[in-house]
Amino acid sequence: MSTVPQMPKSWRVESKPHKFCPGCGHGLVLKALGEAIDELGIQDKIVFGADIGCSLLAWDFFNVDTVQTHHGRTTPVVTGVKRANPDLICIAYMGDGGGYAIGSQHLVNAAARNERITAILVNNCNYAMTGGQMAPTTLPGMKTETTPYGRDVKEAGYPTQGPEMVAAITREGSYVARGTISNLKQLKSYIKKALENQMAGNGFSFIEALATCPTNWRTNAKDTWAFLEKEMTKYFNVGEIKNHAMKEGE
Amino acid sequence: MFGGIPISERILEAYIGEYASGKSEVAVNRAISLQRKGREVTIADLDLVEPFYTLRPIKKMLEQMGIRVVAWETGETLGLGETGSIMKPEMRWVLKRPGDVILDIGYGVEGAKVLNLIEGAAEEKQLKVFVVINVGRPLTATINDIVEYVRDLAPVHGLINNSHLGDDTTLEFIQEGAGVVTEAAKTLGLPVTATYMERRFEAALGGKFDNMGNYVQFLDRYMANTFW
Amino acid sequence: MAEKPIQGEKRVFMTGNEVVAWAALAAKADIMYGYPITPQNEIMHYWTRMAPKYGKRFLQTEDELSAGFTTLGGVLAGRKAFTATAGPGNTLMQEPMSMAEMMRIPSVVVIQQRGGPSTATVIYSQQEVTMTTYGGNGEGFRIVYSTANHQELFDYTIKAFNTAWKYRFPTFVLGDGYQAKMRESLIIYDPEEKGVELVQTEPTLGREAVNGEKKPVHIRNTYNTEEELYEVVTRYMEEYMKYAPEIVEYREFDCEDADIVIVSHGVVSRAAKGAVQELRKEGLKVGYFRPVTLRPFPADQLKAVADNTMTLLLVESSLGQMAKLVKDAIFGSTVALATLFKPGVGITSEEIVAKVKGMF
Numbered sequence: 084m085s086t087v088p089q090m091p092k093s094w095r096v097e098s099k100p101h102k103f104c105p106g107c108g109h110g111l112v113l114k115a116l117g118e119a120i121d122e123l124g125i126q127d128k129i130v131f132g133a134d135i136g137c138s139l140l141a142w143d144f145f146n147v148d149t150v151q152t153h154h155g156r157t158t159p160v161v162t163g164v165k166r167a168n169p170d171l172i173c174i175a176y177m178g179d180g181g182g183y184a185i186g187s188q189h190l191v192n193a194a195a196r197n198e199r200i201t202a203i204l205v206n207n208c209n210y211a212m213t214g215g216q217m218a219p220t221t222l223p224g225m226k227t228e229t230t231p232y233g234r235d236v237k238e239a240g241y242p243t244q245g246p247e248m249v250a251a252i253t254r255e256g257s258y259v260a261r262g263t264i265s266n267l268k269q270l271k272s273y274i275k276k277a278l279e280n281q282m283a284g285n286g287f288s289f290i291e292a293l294a295t296c297p298t299n300w301r302t303n304a305k306d307t308w309a310f311l312e313k314e315m316t317k318y319f320n321v322g323e324i325k326n327h328a329m330k331e332g333e
Numbered sequence: 334m335f336g337g338i339p340i341s342e343r344i345l346e347a348y349i350g351e352y353a354s355g356k357s358e359v360a361v362n363r364a365i366s367l368q369r370k371g372r373e374v375t376i377a378d379l380d381l382v383e384p385f386y387t388l389r390p391i392k393k394m395l396e397q398m399g400i401r402v403v404a405w406e407t408g409e410t411l412g413l414g415e416t417g418s419i420m421k422p423e424m425r426w427v428l429k430r431p432g433d434v435i436l437d438i439g440y441g442v443e444g445a446k447v448l449n450l451i452e453g454a455a456e457e458k459q460l461k462v463f464v465v466i467n468v469g470r471p472l473t474a475t476i477n478d479i480v481e482y483v484r485d486l487a488p489v490h491g492l493i494n495n496s497h498l499g500d501d502t503t504l505e506f507i508q509e510g511a512g513v514v515t516e517a518a519k520t521l522g523l524p525v526t527a528t529y530m531e532r533r534f535e536a537a538l539g540g541k542f543d544n545m546g547n548y549v550q551f552l553d554r555y556m557a558n559t560f561w
Numbered sequence: 562m563a564e565k566p567i568q569g570e571k572r573v574f575m576t577g578n579e580v581v582a583w584a585a586l587a588a589k590a591d592i593m594y595g596y597p598i599t600p601q602n603e604i605m606h607y608w609t610r611m612a613p614k615y616g617k618r619f620l621q622t623e624d625e626l627s628a629g630f631t632t633l634g635g636v637l638a639g640r641k642a643f644t645a646t647a648g649p650g651n652t653l654m655q656e657p658m659s660m661a662e663m664m665r666i667p668s669v670v671v672i673q674q675r676g677g678p679s680t681a682t683v684i685y686s687q688q689e690v691t692m693t694t695y696g697g698n699g700e701g702f703r704i705v706y707s708t709a710n711h712q713e714l715f716d717y718t719i720k721a722f723n724t725a726w727k728y729r730f731p732t733f734v735l736g737d738g739y740q741a742k743m744r745e746s747l748i749i750y751d752p753e754e755k756g757v758e759l760v761q762t763e764p765t766l767g768r769e770a771v772n773g774e775k776k777p778v779h780i781r782n783t784y785n786t787e788e789e790l791y792e793v794v795t796r797y798m799e800e801y802m803k804y805a806p807e808i809v810e811y812r813e814f815d816c817e818d819a820d821i822v823i824v825s826h827g828v829v830s831r832a833a834k835g836a837v838q839e840l841r842k843e844g845l846k847v848g849y850f851r852p853v854t855l856r857p858f859p860a861d862q863l864k865a866v867a868d869n870t871m872t873l874l875l876v877e878s879s880l881g882q883m884a885k886l887v888k889d890a891i892f893g894s895t896v897a898l899a900t901l902f903k904p905g906v907g908i909t910s911e912e913i914v915a916k917v918k919g920m921f
Binding site: 135151153154155180183184185187210213214216217219228229230231232238239 | 595596597598599602605606609610613619620621623624625649679680
Binding site: 352353383384385386467469470471472474497498499500501502560561 | 572573574575576579583599600602603610683684739742743744745746749
């Protein structure tokens, strides 16, 4: 990673500055993705699907073919593209709601079928675009518009641990990891491995990226990072969870 | 006159309140009245929950009146279904601008905490936070409800009585609201900064104060057509 | 025991979504199931804020399919359950609602129409009429109220529970993004104190044992032969047609001597009303007809109006979804049809006045 801030070549200049809120995690995840695309030289073969929610602000983000789908339906649309034309590198980009709520059945089934796509899910613990409702990954006690008194685990369960769930379903050839925007180098390496996994035709690749949402968390910069690095990590472990693409000794 | 702040100092004010309490209307009128006194004013749209009834549709009109507006242009956020509840980067730095700054803060479960998103808000001693109350809103209709509601927001510098029923408002209703809000304010140890009412009640009021002795500000309606 | 949410009656200032939440409380709804989608989120925001105070329950589901099916479950358990959605969520809601139609489950669903098809806009439209009235597979029977202002949103949300539980057809309150977000004053009240009887619920599943004996209940929505299905569907149809006259609601004025009758529903009918009053002042013979129930549609009443005038002007914020219902209702009439269609866009009384003047 360069020490001088540079825009990835795969980024679309005309749509910058982007519309994500100041302090939003999406910008950093998309930077890591953009650099991974640059380094792998696959810009022209990418099909990028964007879900509903803040993810859809990534619709004109890259200079790659992009399709904005319905809420939770990015995984199946992208699966459909890949099945029809396996030469394309297909990425499904979504949020915690699009992946673990309305899109969960698609995520689970894509994992079970070992679809050769790469799903990237940005986890910021709420439904941000619609005003901050509870999401599957909302932390216990967290106040949201639909948990005004704090998330009660007796009523709403514990935060969904998506990569662990996917890893329990997939078999040989899959790559599953959880990164964080507070370690961008590591997140980029995970994304790159996930894409390489698809390029090698091994199996399903899934990356969850822990991200910030100061707008809906209503936190200043210091508290935003504290929440990401200290609170979220209590429920979401950062690291590679499944790496069947790697042989022993690597 | 407003809260007794000397006119030479910068006026920094945040207007918060329950959903549909009328805080945007109060904030816009305040910004316009300051601008008419020859002051440099910026108003910032910090409605982050729902994309309806924000300052966006009147941004150009306010700019033509000489007020600086920090808000998205409606056209900038459109084209993509759900967009509207995102923060413009300039909003983060709005207190660093010269002149007066009026913040119109949307509702939301932790509405007042929106100030955490503004650089320097926590340190800025001159920033005054006013809670706009409409007793026609069921969750802030009684003294107890208002006290409970305001207690959860900290810190607050004054309450504003903006009691109304839209087109069905009567002066009587506004005065009733003044009574409730003033009592709540006493319990909270806060001043009632003003009672706001539409200009059409000016003649009937026949004075500058409501029946609790609070100063009255007259409102012109700007927000009625800001649906989208 | 939880206190009553509304005592007596009082005039308040609210947004449409809040009105729905308060009306559901007033109707003694027990539980709401829901999923976020603009522009109806505040129904959930307010329900979850008020629920603990009044002993009510809430579940945010994983999507609208689930919100619909969990609502059916709640209703089958004998509770007043409801949900709300819009746009693409309404599309998903059709699957659970078709089960409600087949099994005669008294669900209540509030729809706040937004632009379509697909994600389109979050703002407003009248483009979910076809889907809300006839969105299921097969011929299902449902009741749909189209409201025009906050007082009606309050009154008809309460009525929807009564209608659903009395006649056992899934019942809908069809609003739109404008109504959801607009601010208006209205009178909220406790229906029982006003003499409105609230229909009691009873469980289908989980009934208590009677005299120590629990008789298990088996319910289904599947049939083996064409004849079985035919018998069930025609029986439902006969029952629906028998009750339709009691359920149908509409408003009309100035139609007796009208040359043109403006037909509109929902929020557009407010503009139509203003237009008719304005045109009459100018001496033009114009009438107003507004179906309040889109299903069952006031067909006989509209046919009578159609047979007594020269032209029906159909005005709606869609490309003819209400018009389809109108044509079906008045089949055989020789009245001329004119249209003012603005899909996904609001319509003002000035526009309607201009259109009518252009027709004379």
